Amino acid sequence: MTEIDLLDALAAETAAALKGFRLRSAKENLIPINIYTQNLPTKEGKGDENQYPYVRVCFDEEEIKSRDDPLEVYVYFIIGIIDKEKDKQGFRDVLQIANTIYQHFFRKGIIANMFRPDYPFKIALQNDDTYPYFVGGIESKWELPVIGEEERYI
Numbered sequence: 001m002t003e004i005d006l007l008d009a010l011a012a013e014t015a016a017a018l019k020g021f022r023l024r025s026a027k028e029n030l031i032p033i034n035i036y037t038q039n040l041p042t043k044e045g046k047g048d049e050n051q052y053p054y055v056r057v058c059f060d061e062e063e064i065k066s067r068d069d070p071l072e073v074y075v076y077f078i079i080g081i082i083d084k085e086k087d088k089q090g091f092r093d094v095l096q097i098a099n100t101i102y103q104h105f106f107r108k109g110i111i112a113n114m115f116r117p118d119y120p121f122k123i124a125l126q127n128d129d130t131y132p133y134f135v136g137g138i139e140s141k142w143e144l145p146v147i148g149e150e151e152r153y154i
Contacts, residue, residue, distance in 0.1 A: 004061050006073055006142060007037045009112035010105075011057045014077070017104035023053040023093060026082050033097065052133075053081040055097065060139075070143040072118070077101060077138040090134030091125055098123045098138050105140075116143040 015035045022030040026049035034054040041051055060074040079097050081102045083090030118141040126135040 003062065003073055004093070006075065006144065007057050007059055007111070007114060008122050010142075011035050011037050011074060011116065013108070013111055014057060014101055018055070018097065021097070023081055024083070025049070026052060028084070030110050040067050049082060051080075053079075053097075054092075055079050055101070064146060069146075072144050073142045073144055075142060076141050077140070079136045079138075079152055082132050083134055084132045088129075088131055090132070093134070094125060094134050095123070095134035098136055102138055102140070111142075114145060117141070118143050 016030045017037075018033050021033055023033060023139065025031045031053070034051055036051070036054055038058050040054065040056065044050070056078040058076050059079065060076050062071060062073040062101050064071050077098070079094050081090055081097075083093065102121050102123070105111065106121075110116050120139070120141065122139040124137055124139070
């Protein structure tokens with residue numbers, strides 16, 4: 001029940017949510033969306049765009065507000081795609097991916113029998129024009145059970 005377990009479970013569920021979803025690669029081939037935890041893999045050279053399209057599942061921070069509260073873990077998802085069409089509508093694919101992911105989580109409820117999505121969940125798009133790259137993300141909050149203090153004097 002650690003943050004790493006949460007990231008791995010969310011990556012697996014993200015892959016399940018996007019199963020069958022295909023987008024164009026930099027070489028214009030239809031390929032599945034790559035799922036990564038925390039970081040993108042190292043590029044092999046200049047112009048290496050093999051990691052696209054992708055979703056990164058990333059740990060942000062965690063907190064326990066009081067002894068009786070659950071552990072709150074904040075996780076963000078970064079979505080990156082390449083769309084070389086001149087109409088610059090790649091943001092639509094980013095939003096579709098984001099909506100598919102968060103709807104999957106809330107439909108499912110508890111992930112890996114221990115992680116519950118909580119509110120707020122936010123979706124955002126990058127405002128800068130980085131054509132042909134389109135980026136967006138999801139900011140999410142998850143509840144994890146807290147390990148209790150041992151009873152030493154029974």
